[in-house]
Amino acid sequence: MSAELSRTESIREAAEGGIPQALADLGDLVRIPSIAWPSMDQSQLVRSAEAVAALVEGTGVFDAVTVTRSVIPGTDELGQPAVLATRAPRNGRPTVLLYAHHDVQPIGDEALWETPPFEPTVRDGRLYGRGAADDKAGVMAHVAAIRALTEARGEDFDLGIALFIEGEEEYGSRSFAQFLSDNADALRSDVIVVADSGNWDQVTPGLTxxxxxxxxxxxxxxxxxxxxxSGMFGGAVPDAMMAAIQLLSTMWDAGGSVAVAGLESRDAETPEYSEETLRTETGLLDGVSPAGTDAIIGRIWNKPSITVIGIDATSVASASNTLTPEVSVVISARVAPGQSAADAYAAMEAHLRAHAPYGAQLEFRDVDLGNPFLVDTSGWAVADVRAALTEGYGVAPIDIGVGGSIPFIADLVREFPGAQILVTGVEDPHSRAHSPNESLHLDTFRRAVVSEALLLGKLDERTI
Known part of the structure; x- marks a missing residue:
């Protein structure tokens, strides 16, 4: 066996051997209800950050580990606690910034959970619990990969590491940009690994x-x-609900494609992805047709979408024969790569104002924008991560797009323009992130940990 192969195999063996402890630590993190919504117990976020910091400190390789916060721009309010750890590079090696987040989504309707959301439960090869996949598994992938590198090469390896575990990603990363600015020197790196995405399937890695x-x-x-x-005046007086329904319906055509002038699409090839796969991965009911036209995965990766995610109106339980004077809706749009979020929002506002029926009065507020992102795949770090994923999974990775958004990546690009950004993840299409019964596929987690450990090993051998 060559020396290079031996070094690789020693990392693989260390990573494989560390999986039981990593899963035990993940279970402990899942038990902490670290929800960043102000209506939730905020002390749990502090508890979660401190637990993560203890795990990071326990690796024994960092020069400093702190739990810290930054001010939310435009306010006097502090953001949620984040974990920041740093280790200086040696002998010309690069520095890698490892990102994940320890906060989680609210649980939604607890009655829809088959097991308690904050009690980690293993069944059928999956670990169930809120945050088990998104993104406490990302946190533990980083920790486990560092442990494996340390076990294989000792604590005096040369790679520089910065670790940033955010505490408010699910609540909009409100202090993220300020945190980057406040800690720019500590976070400056050559490669950034964002462990908050997914994979093509349970056995095939994805590079976003x-x-x-x-x-x-x-x-x-x-x-x-x-x-x-409504009985006295209905038929002559358009109430707000009637106007809102008519107005919202103008945003899609009869087939469900977005019908807002000015919203752009990206022209890019996509892998084969069948309607049957879509139904399996999403729970689309029999007899319900997919929305839109053209290649299914292209609709998700490269076209805009518009979803009404909230509405303030009279509840079913409180319904009465009343014409409603005002209705408020929350609209969440996804913007195709290549178009700015500001331009997309401007197109939607212009469309809605132009199509308001009956002269209905419209008010727009609480606008939140995040730009799309395209990875530069020409760098050496992309070649390294593709090789590591191939070795870790035994299957070459597929370049994937993601229909969801990670808006803070634009902040990373702005603050660290010279860094190569790699977006990886531990989720598979059945993880149900943000939904009841969120889960982590255990074999996918194992492969992800091995792959990241191998990547760290490759970076530790690279001189820049």
């Missing part, structure tokens, strides 16, 4: 090379200055 952007906003529709009796 494109991400849609997002444009989220609240729109209020008003037609009356007070409520009125």
């Amino acid at each position: 090379v494109s991400l849609r952007g997002n444009a989220r906003f609240t729109m209020s529709v008003r037609t009356l200055d007070h409520a009125s009796h």
Whole structure:
């Protein structure tokens, strides 16, 4: 066996051997309900950050490990606690920044969970629990990979490492840009690994090379200055619900494709992806047709989408024969790679104002924008991560797009323009991130840890 192969195999063996401990530590993290929403117990985020910091400190390789916060721009409010750890490079080696987040989504309707959301449960080769996949598994992939590198090569390896475990990604990363600015020297790196994406399937790794952007906003529709009796005036008076329904319907054509002038699409090839796969991965009901036209995966990766994700109106339980004066909706749009989120939002606002029925009054507020992202795949770090994924999974990775968004990547590009950004992940299409019964496929996690450990080993051998 060659020396190079031996060094690689020693990392692989260390990573494989560390999986039981990594899963045990992941289970402990899942038990902490670290939800960044202000209505939740914020002390749990502190508890979660401290638990992550203890795991990072326990690797024994960092010069400094801290739990810290930054101010949310435009306010006097501090963001949620993040973990920052640094280790200086030696002998001309690069520095890699490892990112993940320890906060999680709210649980939604607890009755839909088959097991308690904050009690990690293993069944059928998967670990269930809120955050088990998104993104505490990403946190543990970093920790486990560092442990494996350390076991294989000792604590005096040459690679520089910066570790940033955020505490508010699910709540909009409100202090993220300020955190980067406050800690620019500590975070400056040659390669950035963002462990917050997914894979093509349970056995095939994915390297995310494109991400849609997002444009989220609240729109209020008003037609009356007070409520009125629907029997007395219905048929002559358009209430806000009637106007809102008609207005929202103009944003899609009859086949479900976005019908807003000015929203752009990206022209790019995509792998084969069948309607049957879509149904399996999403739970699309029998008899319900997919929306849109052209290649299915292209609709998700390269075209815009518009979803109404919230509405303030009279509940079913409180319904009465009343004309509603005002309705508010939250619209979440995904922006195709290549178009700015600001331009996409401007196109939607112009469309809605132009199509408001009956002269309904519209108000727009709470606009949140995040630009799409395209990875430069020409760098040496991309070659290294593709090789590591191939070795770790035994299958060559597929370059994938993601229909979701990671808006803070634009902040990373702006703050560290010279860094090569690699977007990886531990999720598979059945992880159900953000949904009840979120889960982590255990074999995918194992392969992801091995792959990241091998990547760190390759970076530790590279002189820049």
